[in-house]
Amino acid sequence: MALISGAQSPLYAQRRRKNGITMALAYVATAFGLTWLVLILAVLLWEGFSGLSLRVFTEMTPPPGSAGGLLNPILGSVVMTGLAVLIGTPLGILAGTYMAEYGRYDKLSSVVRFINDILLSAPSIVIGLFVYEIMVAQMGHFSGWAGAVALGVIVVPVVVRTTEDMLILVPDTLREAAASIGLPRSLMIRRVAYRAARAGMITGVLLAVARISGETAPLLFTALNNQFWSTDMNAPMSSLPVVIFQFALSPYKDWQELAWTGALIITLSVLTLSIVARALASQSKSS
Amino acid sequence: MKKTLGRRPVADVALQSGSLSVAEASDRSKVLQKLRIGDIGFRLLTRGAAITVLLILGGIIVSLVWGSWEAMGKFGFAFLITESWNPVTEQFGAISPIYGTIVTSIIAMVIAVPIGLFIALFLTELCPMFLRRPIGIAIELLAGIPSIIYGIWGLFVFAPFLQQYVQPLLINTLGNVPGIGGLFAGPPYGIGILTAGLILAIMVLPFITSISRDVFSAVPPVLKEAAYGLGCTTWEVSRYVVLPFTRVGVIGGVMLGLGRALGETMAVTFVIGNAHRISASILAPGTTISATIANEFTEAVESVYTSSLILLGLILFVITFIVLAFARIMLMRLNARVGA
Numbered sequence: 001m002a003l004i005s006g007a008q009s010p011l012y013a014q015r016r017r018k019n020g021i022t023m024a025l026a027y028v029a030t031a032f033g034l035t036w037l038v039l040i041l042a043v044l045l046w047e048g049f050s051g052l053s054l055r056v057f058t059e060m061t062p063p064p065g066s067a068g069g070l071l072n073p074i075l076g077s078v079v080m081t082g083l084a085v086l087i088g089t090p091l092g093i094l095a096g097t098y099m100a101e102y103g104r105y106d107k108l109s110s111v112v113r114f115i116n117d118i119l120l121s122a123p124s125i126v127i128g129l130f131v132y133e134i135m136v137a138q139m140g141h142f143s144g145w146a147g148a149v150a151l152g153v154i155v156v157p158v159v160v161r162t163t164e165d166m167l168i169l170v171p172d173t174l175r176e177a178a179a180s181i182g183l184p185r186s187l188m189i190r191r192v193a194y195r196a197a198r199a200g201m202i203t204g205v206l207l208a209v210a211r212i213s214g215e216t217a218p219l220l221f222t223a224l225n226n227q228f229w230s231t232d233m234n235a236p237m238s239s240l241p242v243v244i245f246q247f248a249l250s251p252y253k254d255w256q257e258l259a260w261t262g263a264l265i266i267t268l269s270v271l272t273l274s275i276v277a278r279a280l281a282s283q284s285k286s287s
Numbered sequence: 288m289k290k291t292l293g294r295r296p297v298a299d300v301a302l303q304s305g306s307l308s309v310a311e312a313s314d315r316s317k318v319l320q321k322l323r324i325g326d327i328g329f330r331l332l333t334r335g336a337a338i339t340v341l342l343i344l345g346g347i348i349v350s351l352v353w354g355s356w357e358a359m360g361k362f363g364f365a366f367l368i369t370e371s372w373n374p375v376t377e378q379f380g381a382i383s384p385i386y387g388t389i390v391t392s393i394i395a396m397v398i399a400v401p402i403g404l405f406i407a408l409f410l411t412e413l414c415p416m417f418l419r420r421p422i423g424i425a426i427e428l429l430a431g432i433p434s435i436i437y438g439i440w441g442l443f444v445f446a447p448f449l450q451q452y453v454q455p456l457l458i459n460t461l462g463n464v465p466g467i468g469g470l471f472a473g474p475p476y477g478i479g480i481l482t483a484g485l486i487l488a489i490m491v492l493p494f495i496t497s498i499s500r501d502v503f504s505a506v507p508p509v510l511k512e513a514a515y516g517l518g519c520t521t522w523e524v525s526r527y528v529v530l531p532f533t534r535v536g537v538i539g540g541v542m543l544g545l546g547r548a549l550g551e552t553m554a555v556t557f558v559i560g561n562a563h564r565i566s567a568s569i570l571a572p573g574t575t576i577s578a579t580i581a582n583e584f585t586e587a588v589e590s591v592y593t594s595s596l597i598l599l600g601l602i603l604f605v606i607t608f609i610v611l612a613f614a615r616i617m618l619m620r621l622n623a624r625v626g627a
Contacts, residue, residue, distance in 0.1 A: 015520055015523070016520065018520070018522055019520035019521055019522040019523070022522040022525075023413060023521060023522065025405055026405045026406070026408050026409040026412075026413055027409060027413070028405075029401075029402045029403075029405035029406045029409065030405070030406045030409045030410075030414075030422065032402060033402065033406050033426060033429070033492055033493075033496065034422070034425055034426075036429065036489050036492075037425055037426075037428065037429045040432065040436065040437070040440050043440055043444050044436065044440070047443075090336075091336050091339060091340075092336075093336075094332055094333045094335075094336030094337075095333065095336035095337040095339065095340050097333045097336075098330075098333035098334050098336060098337040099337060101333070102330055102333060102334065103334075103337070108334075108337060108338070109337070111341065112337045112338075112340050112341060114612075114615060115340060115341055115344050116340050117611075117615050118344070118608060118611045118612060118615065119340070119343065119344060121543060121546050121547060121550075121607075121611055122347075122550070122604070122607060122608075122611070123549070123550025123551070123552065123577060123603055123604070123607055124550075124552065125550070125552045125577045125580055125581060125600065125603075126347065126351070126550070126600050126603060126604045126607075127347070129350075129351060129354070129580070129596075129597055129600040130346060130347045130350050130351065132354075132584075133350035133351070133353065133354045133597070134346065134350055137354070153343060156340065156343065157340070160340060184322045184323070184325070184326045185326055185329075185330070186325055186326045186328075186329035186330065187322070187325075187326075189329070190329075210431060213433070214432075214433020214434070214435060214436070215433070216433075216434070216435045216552070216553045217552040217553060217577065217581055220581055220584065220585065221584045221585055224585065241433065241435050241553075244435055244439060245435060245438075245553065245556075248438070248439045248442060248443075248557070249442075249557070256443075259439060260439065260443075263435070263436050263439050266433055266435075266436065267432060267433070267436050270431055270432065270433060271428060271431065271432075274427075274428065274431045275428075278424065
């Protein structure tokens with residue numbers, strides 16, 4: 001009886017009301033967050049699809065007022081992203097290996113871990129300025145190489161982080177088994193630990209690719225842009241994000257349309273990459 | 288030798304037969320010697336790579352200081368507090384981009400922090416199990432969308448929407464309130480400080496959400512069960528058990544989002560308006576450090592101009608470095624406690 005009267009007390013009603021309001025707010029907040037995702041994707045599909053045609057992948061960027069495609073920026077993006085991965089991945093994997101295998105508890109590793117985490121979220125435009133200073137200013141001209149190096153610097157911390165995380169998940173019993181048959185440590189790492197952590201490490205590289213394929217700021221003053229077909233890495237090089245930036249801010253309608261199409265292409269590739277990476281990561285965790 | 292080693296199963300190297308002839312024995316010692324050298328080499332290689340990560344950070348700092356030396360010498364400390372930004376007379380001051388960076392970030396955090404925490408709360412306490420993964424992934428996808436996409440969307444969709452519907456409303460209602468009215472003065476441009484802040488809010492929301500969700504789900508269930516056992520409501524459990532337990536981690540997540548907002552470039556460049564002045568109204572166009580660099584760097588021909596832009600970059604890096612370092616220390620502290 002006492003319980004029931006307690007349950008009907010004004011204090012109890014007030015607590016329940018407060019709970020109801022805040023829980024409703026949680027639902028509203030989630031709906032709010034998801035709305036943006038849906039809204040952005042919907043606009044992107046709507047605006048981007050109308051311009052999507054074969055021409056986009058086979059023709060060069062046009063001067064304003066005439067038809068054209070995005071072939072040269074797509075090429076530039078693919079080349080620079082590929083090179084950035086070639087530059088950043090080995091460095092990242094080796095550094096992650098040191099931290100997980102050799103110096104798991106030493107001072108150097110904890111310092112590198114801290115610095116790496118900061119590099120992971122450092123503003124990418126600052127990395128662009130850094131590469132501008134060490135490459136563009138020294139060579140005297142913008143180039144595809146500088147763009148690739150700038151993107152490579154962004155790849156490194158992502159790969160370091162995932163490599164270390166994945167190698168730490170490899171059971172020590174595997175390492176002990178390898179050591180017990182007299183396997184040298186470097187072979188143990190390469191043949192046993194890498195094999196066990198492979199899926200996770202590939203995930204890291206995919207996430208890095210997803211990250212850099214939309215990066216614009218560091219390319220603005222390293223690779224700059226190029227209106228023409230160019231495979232010369234020593235010359236300024238076109239890239240999708242920079243072309244989107246330039247075309248979207250232009251007053252020309254057809255350039256703006258191409259910018260939307262480019263945005264759609266980038267977003268679809270980035271989302272595909274991150275979904276594949278996620279699938280791979282969850283697969284490796286369950287096995 | 289290396290090639291044959293590559294094809295054989297690894298154990299063979301160690302488990303070669305015990306009955307070695309003299310010739311074979313010398314062969315074997317050669318193999319072992321090679322392995323030893325390879326071992327040391329690989330170790331040094333990985334160590335070198337780890338040190339390279341430190342060198343990158345050092346390189347960033349040194350190159351930015353080097354590049355901004357001229358501007359530092361010319362303007363000195365006054366650079367930080369001067370508003371003029373005039374390429375023609377070569378007078379540069381950083382106060383208006385710094386102001387814009389800070390104000391847009393504050394707007395972003397004021398909106399994104401409570402919403403992010405509520406979404407995290409929803410995901411850990413309320414959401415039905417089968418929806419947790421998909422909603423969590425959707426929020427994280429939002430984090431993966433490149434910032435240039437937010438920029439183009441902000442310029443063509445969001446800013447016109449604000450200009451037509453939201454800003455006139457703000458001007459006519461809040462604009463007349465004494466005290467804060469000045470914040471909402473002036474014509475509705477669409478683009479401006481407020482628009483940039485709102486887009487930043489959408490961009491940092493997923494970061495705050497996913498970190499808060501991770502730290503919330505690290506709360507030991509016993510603690511929550513004990514509180515529920517006392518008759519606490521879900522809100523009371525969240526407020527008096529989950530939040531205090533995860534406070535350090537939440538602060539870390541918020542700081543991480545703040546670091547992101549401070550350094551964000553493309554989305555802001557599209558919608559901020561690029562005006563080097565400080566206006567009382569948040570509807571007015573302004574600029575941020577990163578937007579200034581992105582917009583003007585390739586146009587800067589005089590060395591003082593370039594140098595001033597690099598000095599802006601250095602200031603941005605120092606600010607974000609402090610914020611991010613603080614975030615990491617907070618998150619490490621939480622990990623240490625949860626691990627113990």
